[in-house]
Amino acid sequence: MRVAFKKNISILTFILCLHISFINGQNKIPQIQLEKNQTSSVYIEAKIDSIIAVLTLEEKIALTHAQSKFSTEGVSRLGIPEVWMSDGPLGVREEILWDDWGEANWTNDAITAFPALTCLAASFNPDLSGEYGFSLGEEARYREKDVLLGPGVNIYRTPFNGRNFEYLGEDPFLASTMVVPYVKGVQKNGVAACVKHFVLNNQEHLRDKINVEVSDRALHEIYLPAFKAAVQKGKVWSLMGAYNKFRGQYTTHHKILNKILKTDWGFDGVVISDWGSAHNTKEAALYGLDMEMGTGTDGLGVSKKDNYNYYYLANPFLEAIKKGELSEDLLDDKVRRILRLVYRTNLNPNRSLGKLNNKEHHEVARKVATEGIVLLKNEDNFFPIEDKKGVTIAVIGENATRNMTRGGGSSQLKPLFEISPLEGIKTRYKNATIIHTMGYESGASAYNAALPATLNQDSLYVKAIEVAKKADIVLFIGGLNKSYHQDTEGGDRKVFKLPFGQEKLLNGIYEVNKEVGFLLVTGNAVEMPWVSKTKGILQTWYLGSMAGHAIADIVSGDVNPSGKLPFSFPKKLKDNGAHSFGETSYPGDGVNQYYKEDILVGYRWFDTKKIVPQYAFGFGLSYTDFEISDVKVNQKKYANKDQIKVTFNVSNTGNREGAEVVQLYIGKHKSKVKRALKELKGFTKVYLEKGEQKTVTISIDASELAYYNTEVSDWSVEKGTYYLYVGNASNNIIKKIKFDLD
Secondary structure (H helix, E strand, O other), rough: OOOHHHHHHHHHHHHHHHHHHHHHHHHHHHOOOOOOOOOOOOHHHHHHHHHHOOOOHHHHHHHHHEEEEEEOOEEEEEEEEOOOEEEOOOOOOOOOOOOOEEEEEEOOEEEEEOOOOHHHHHOHHHHHHHHHOOOOOOHHHHHHOEEEEEEEEOOOOOOOOOOOOHHOHHHHHHHHHHHHHHHHHHHHOOOEEEEEOOOOOOOOOOOOOOOEEEEEHHHHHHHHHHHHHHOOOOOOOEEEEEEOOOOOOOOHHHHHHHHHHHHHHOOOOOEEOOOOOOOOHHHHHHHHOOEOOOOOOOOOOOOOOOOOOOOOHHHHHHHHHHHHOOOHHHHHHHHHHHHHHHHHOOOOOOOOOOOOOOHHHHHHHHHHHHHHHHEEEEEHOOOOOOOOOOOOEEEEHHOOOOOOOOHHHHHHHOEOOOOOHHHHHHHHHOOOEEEEEEOOOOOOOOOOOOOOOEEEEHHHHHHHHHHHOOOOEEEEEEEEEOOOOOOOOOOOOOOOOOOOOOOHHHHHHHHHHEEEEEEOOOOOOOOOOHHHOOOEEEEOOOHHHHHHHHHHHHHHOOOOOOOOOOOOEOHHHHHHHHHHOOOOOOOOOEEEEEEEOOOOOOHHHHHOOOOOOOOOOOOOOOOOEEEEEEEHHHHEEEOOOEEEEEEEEEEEEOOOOOOEEEEEEEEEEEOOOOOOOOOOEEEEEEEEEOEEEEEEEEEEHHHHOOOEEEEOEEEEEOOOEEEEEEEEEEEEEEEEEEEEEE
């Protein structure tokens, strides 16, 4: 009995010691939530240190990979919340089921659909980009999202890329300038922007297999600047990897790119994989991937392939650390970044509550749309069209009524409403008679599948010609749509010309009615041999919830168009730099792809090779006239640390108010390295009343004239003679000034 008693005493003592240790451990657990005055970076970093110290290895691992399609685990015992994400560079996506891509069919997840980012870029208005980002961030916050998966800043290299409509155009300076206020606007709401896709994801065809070979100069001068601006100037909190390879290694966990991002640029946020872009545990651990999403398609499945716990950063990472194959320090760095994200978002005590579908958001969407619509042609002042009795306007084309917020892949939306062009025109035009017919049909939109048309195309054609005969004016509303092999994720375009028999239909309409205006609804350039068959052309993009009202604003003249093209429209496909070198340049040989045009992307190619585009980068007409005059620079010679100040007058010499975008390009004369003829280095949008003149100054740091010097793997400013070009389009320069840089 005595022996048994002593044994029981020993057991009780051991249990008591464990209990005391547990209590002491609990007492060391830090307070997770912050007060409003505890949000300094120093305080938060100290807080993160204290949390990492009490996390188990398993709890750390759980933070680094998905638990559902759009969320990651928190730490429930400490009160660290989950992280919830949403697709949405153009609006917050509808709720998705936990483990597959099916819609959850909620009744309270409808949102404001904002215009595509090509339209935002076409506004050339950084302040408006900030309003766009803030409004979008408010909607994400109201929907209780912590990370908004956008904006996209991949460069427009080819008009075949299915996702160009999600991006900010062909020029790195324009994209860099527009992305910074967007990011800041989103993050003012305590929601992380997630700039994507890092990097060289410039096509959808074979995007998860293709290996991109590109020079260091093109990488740093063309494809990285917008990401760099988002990181260093926008202070973006998260960044998404890309699907493709670069020099043989997947970009989501890439040795070179990780050094550029986290060491050279000092990025302190979270790198999130694109959904399924992680491929290797060791590389993901070593080369910068912090949060792995979408690797499996059925998280509750029993197979190792599809279970969340068998993601590359899940159990395989855990086992590698336990075996000593990978350092726990690698994991701690990822956890630190994730906790930093959490304190910036869902543990931020100063976070707003957000707003959804309010009047202000609709007004921002409409303003972006009207400022982004580009007037490409206006023969005999075809636009604006007056609303008067006795005039019959025929609206012809599928895109007059087609929903453009559904489809397109991950950017698809569930807006509270979407005003079609036809509805907007009918609402605005009270006196004129509006008649409508479809003209052609393309089939419903579906992901990774081109569905056939269901209506008789010949009958639609005949009806359209009959309607055109009855009208005084025809508005043809066509272009592309969000279907497979059009403007959509998952597949590139197959042809450069207008699809679905539109050119034939347009020619037929022109035979019976010469008063034709084309409203081109696309996110991409198209071949335009039919320009002469129109009197007016408006590039209207994908405009979201307020599409129809914005289009009617421009067509009627209630708003004067001021948009400028953010990418070049080539006359034929081979005029585009990427396509001029054949299949090895685009789309690649199935394994590798070589960016043979190098740094000469977009207008840089057209300028340098002396190729005349259909419509140039930066081009856009107005209903009024402007004059740029008295262009001056503040010096004739500059040092590397000087600021180049360009001053000029802008006058509205027409009959109504309007806005002109003055563009400033600079080119190096007789450079010792290959250079484009000129590069965009500054722009400003000037609003003027009828007869008004303003004096404007654009300032550029001379150091911004640097090129990426591959001999030293750094930026170098070349001394010598430069030329400054001022105009209102890349091919419409009104003043050229010579200066020297010593």
